[in-house]
Amino acid sequence: MDFFDFNLPSYGWSTVLGSAISGVFLGSIYALVALGLTLIYGVLHIINFAHGALLMLAMYAVYFLWQAFGIDPYLAMLIVVPGGFVFGYLLQRGVIGKASHGRDEIILLVTLGISIIIENAALFFFSATERSVRVPYDLDGFDLGVTFVVYPELAALGGSLLITFLLWLFMIKTDTGKAIRAVAKERQGARLVGINVDHIFAVCFGIGVACVAAAASLLVPTYAVHPQIGYLFVLIAFTVVVLGGMGSFVGALVGGFLIGIFEQLGRLYLGESLGVITISFIFILVLLFRPSGLFGKPAG
């Protein structure tokens, strides 16, 4: 195929399949980061610009838990996920909610401000040096025939699916989950059944941060930590959220996998740097034909 004098390489199906499989693993992390973002958007109707900074902060937490106490990054989830929830809850209740006076455009700027503060604090205290965790099993895995799967990839996939499932169950089965869904669509009605809307907002923010904290645990075994790492995932997570449909859990999951697969195929065919344009390409295509996203409900 001639394309501006540029020849696409041709690969056997096993290479393509292998690439797609590694895309699924990558996509599962995107999905998890996007899950928190889409929950916060769906309920608070704001885009949380601090999401990437919070992911980075959680990755540092996982790193330092390993470095200082030798805690395995996966085991660290037991600490950083509850810690992330409490941090997110207090951040929303104490800072974002109070500073914004209920106006969405202010919330946006407040979250942007928080992200700048966290990133610069990270640069100041942790420096720009990349830090990586060495776990004994990071290159262990098994051969699928078409590709070699390492255990951290498998953990990322399993962890993401499990967390999405648990969150879905929470939203369907518990009173708090139902209250979250009620607040998402009908705040006034929610207040009148006695739901404390400020509390629910903070719970959502807390869950969103708990999701990035879980993602951080799953990422640290394979990705080096530095103050800019959040951007790498969150810009794509924004794409996933819009692609899947703002506020949709299933959309975040499917969108994450789609983006992950297309990104890896793009890298295979177009090279490491150019390959990433497939994300934008898919994104624009979906927006052209389904402006509300794959699983989003049309506005109005």
Place this chain on the structure above:
Amino acid sequence: MTLQVRQLHAAYGAMKVLHGIDLEISEGEIVALLGSNGAGKSTLNNNISGIYTPKSGDIIFDGQSITGLPSEKVVELGIIQVPEGRRVFPNMSVLENLHLGGYRRGRNRRDQNLERIVSVFPRLSERFNQLAGTLSGGEQQMLAIGRGLMAEPKLLILDEPSLGLSPLLVEEMFELIAELNKQGLSIFLVEQNVMQSLEIADRAYVIENGTVALSGSADELIDDPELRKTYLGL
């Protein structure tokens, strides 16, 4: 149960809406609040329910000041508002809507309360798994009232329950309100539908431009020449 509103001044945003309202609701009464669009009826409700905070004045429920309490505290005390426009949760099933009615109050008796509500609104049980947003206007109104009853109200505030319903359904709605009252429920009925409200109410207040223009027993008001002229064009 008694609710007293004393010299209530309230605003909607920057606009002053209520200029010193006094009213009272006693145990077992239906008290109607009548007035045209924009008279300040919903502002009054939402100040009682803790959605807005009054500028000044006092709201006293069972001898305790509830002025400025947040809405969840007001619900906890047993003042339950069924708002104008129903405000059901459109993305959730009928059953989930009813369950959330018992989110703050009546939590431990949800099953019994649900049973009782289903006996009042048998139609709701046929639609338990349907999304509330797909119900007809009349069904949504029933759901909103059912959701309110799940909280075991001491005082039920109904804001424009007949709005947007067909004449036949309006008739049915007023019968139902009278029936709930007969079972012992105190009701504050906010309506534009003057005649039908006065027929079931014990007492009524008419508000105009944010003040109480008329008040008295429903029987007196129904014959009041000024009221008949203003609201019925008679």
